[in-house]
Amino acid sequence: MxxxxxxxxxxxxxxxxxxxxxxxxxxxxxxxxxxxxxxxxxxxxxxxxxxxxxxxxxxxxxxxxxxxxxxxxxxxxxxxxxxxxxxxxxxxxxxxxxxxxxxxxxxxxxxxxxxxxxxxxxxxxxxxxxYLCFIANQKAGTPKTFDDLLDPKFKGKLQYSTPGQAGDGTAVLLLLQHLLGKQGALDYLKKLETNNVGPSASTGKLQPKVSKGELLVANGDVQMNAASIANDKSAFSIFFPAAADGKRTTVxxxxxxxxxxxxxxxxxxxxxxxxxxxxxxxxxxxxxxxxxxxxxxxxxxxxxxxxxxxSTQGVEVWQPDWSAVLSELDADVAAYTKAVG
Structure with a gap:
């Protein structure tokens, strides 16, 4: 496989x-x-x-x-x-x-x-x-790339769950490491911190905030967000931001x-x-x-x-080596915490 x-x-x-x-x-x-x-x-x-x-x-x-x-x-x-x-x-x-x-x-x-x-x-x-995904309030449109999330219009309107605490948040860090390398991921997240509201141990709690427009963008996962849209009539859409090469990848x-x-x-x-x-x-x-x-x-x-x-058509799915991820997780989370201050 x-x-x-x-x-x-x-x-x-x-x-x-x-x-x-x-x-x-x-x-x-x-x-x-x-x-x-x-x-x-x-x-x-x-x-x-x-x-x-x-x-x-x-x-x-x-x-x-x-x-x-x-x-x-x-x-x-x-x-x-x-x-x-x-x-x-x-x-x-x-x-x-x-x-x-x-x-x-x-x-x-x-x-x-x-x-x-x-x-x-x-x-x-x-x-x-x-699978990991991101969600956007309908007023925000749909960001196309990770670089789009650095746009000043998302300042104070973007949040992702904290790596090391939330599974989806940890997956965000891992995906960026996979796409950009470990240092590249830290450099990107340091830039993104300008827009980030702050830590969140709960990915699920970000859903109602995006639906109400308190946030414009957050991370999530397909199962959770799909259910929220259908069952709770949440006002957001699911998207997978592309890397610089235009390819969309998820975890x-x-x-x-x-x-x-x-x-x-x-x-x-x-x-x-x-x-x-x-x-x-x-x-x-x-x-x-x-x-x-x-x-x-x-x-x-x-x-x-x-x-x-x-919903995932055209999106590459990366299967991490979770044993390797676990062996480096404490160091990766410590480096992340230091990078974002």
């Missing part, structure tokens, strides 16, 4: 929730063996509701969720290492690799994982495929799940993970949540699936 591959179309008017926001909210459940607790990066709330209801009907096991930013999910696991609370963990790379490295996950060969060609390891596997940024180390309900967690990666559940990923199935043997044909494919 090639590291770079070309997908299908340009702007998107679709539906969902944020992949990297931080709500810290938990739903309620009965506890014990009849409840599974999921710590998750937000973005899949609509899809979760439908799938979790179906899972409960089939098994009698309720599901409660705790939503947070991608990095915040792992930080919470680390704080609770001596008293684990999570049965299942869902977050973005490289944070899922961080959780694995720190012993916060346990090995589980999820049925169907042999059909996942994307991100997976001994203790984690992709469950929903997704593959799937939701990845793992079984929590010391999971209080390990059997229930395994059942839920097997269900989420089952053919029946994977067939509904696009219809319910505007994501793409992680399994290569599931080929939906619903309108949402086709629209997501169309």
């Amino acid at each position: 090639k590291a770079l591959k070309t997908l299908l179309a340009a702007t998107l008017l679709l539906a969902g929730t944020a992949a990297c926001g931080g709500t810290g909210a938990a739903s309620t459940g009965d506890g014990g063996a009849k409840t599974v607790t999921v710590y998750t990066a937000d973005g899949l709330a609509d899809g979760y509701k439908t799938r979790f209801d179906a899972f409960t009907q089939q098994t009698g096991i309720k599901v409660q969720t705790v939503e947070a930013g991608s990095g915040e999910v792992v930080s919470r696991l680390q704080k609770e290492k001596s008293n684990p609370q999570a049965d299942v963990v869902v977050t973005l790379p490289p944070f899922i690799q961080k959780a694995s490295q720190d012993g916060l996950l346990q090995k589980y060969d999820v049925p169907g994982s042999d059909h996942v060609q994307g991100v997976k390891g001994d203790d984690y596997v992709a469950v929903v495929d997704n 593959a940024l799937p939701y990845v799940m793992g079984l929590g180390a010391g999971a209080p309900n390990v059997d229930g967690g395994k059942q839920l993970m097997a269900y989420l990666l089952s053919v029946d559940a994977q067939k509904t990923v696009s219809e319910n949540a505007f994501g793409l199935p992680a399994r290569d043997d599931v080929k939906p044909a619903d309108a949402n699936f086709l629209a997501v494919q169309k």
Whole structure:
């Protein structure tokens, strides 16, 4: 499988929730063996509701969720290492690799994982495929290139989630490193800081600000932003800024799940993970949540699936080496923080 591959179309008017926001909210459940607790990066709330209801009907096991930013999910696991609370963990790379490295996950060969060609390891596997993107308020038009984002008209009207804290924000830094080199990425982001509102640990919280016009441009991801457009009638469009050579590139940024180390309900967690990666559940990923199935043997044909494919037409998808990314992440984030002051 090639590291770079070309997908299908340009702007998107679709539906969902944020992949990297931080709500810290938990739903309620009965506890014990009849409840599974999921710590998750937000973005899949609509899809979760439908799938979790179906899972409960089939098994009698309720599901409660705790939503947070991608990095915040792992930080919470680390704080609770001596008293684990999570049965299942869902977050973005490289944070899922961080959780694995720190012993916060346990090995589980999820049925169907042999059909996942994307991100997976001994203790984690992709469950929903997704891609980095940017969003623009309708009043801003659609910026064509990364250099367009340096325009003074975006001063105080542009914001991106913070690398090292949010999965989507980390992906922005990685994409610019891929396109410009590490120093080139830092030089660009230092220039962009003139327009940037400031840090944000939550990508999801940027969506309503762009829709209302408080911001004109922000980063996001296709699944989250497509769902927001369709479900919340958000007034923004999705775009992929081009580099100086005119090519548009994005980062593959799937939701990845793992079984929590010391999971209080390990059997229930395994059942839920097997269900989420089952053919029946994977067939509904696009219809319910505007994501793409992680399994290569599931080929939906619903309108949402086709629209997501169309939105990325002509955009190259870069598949990072996430283990290499993780090994350099602390140094890269430190260099980024120093560059933007």
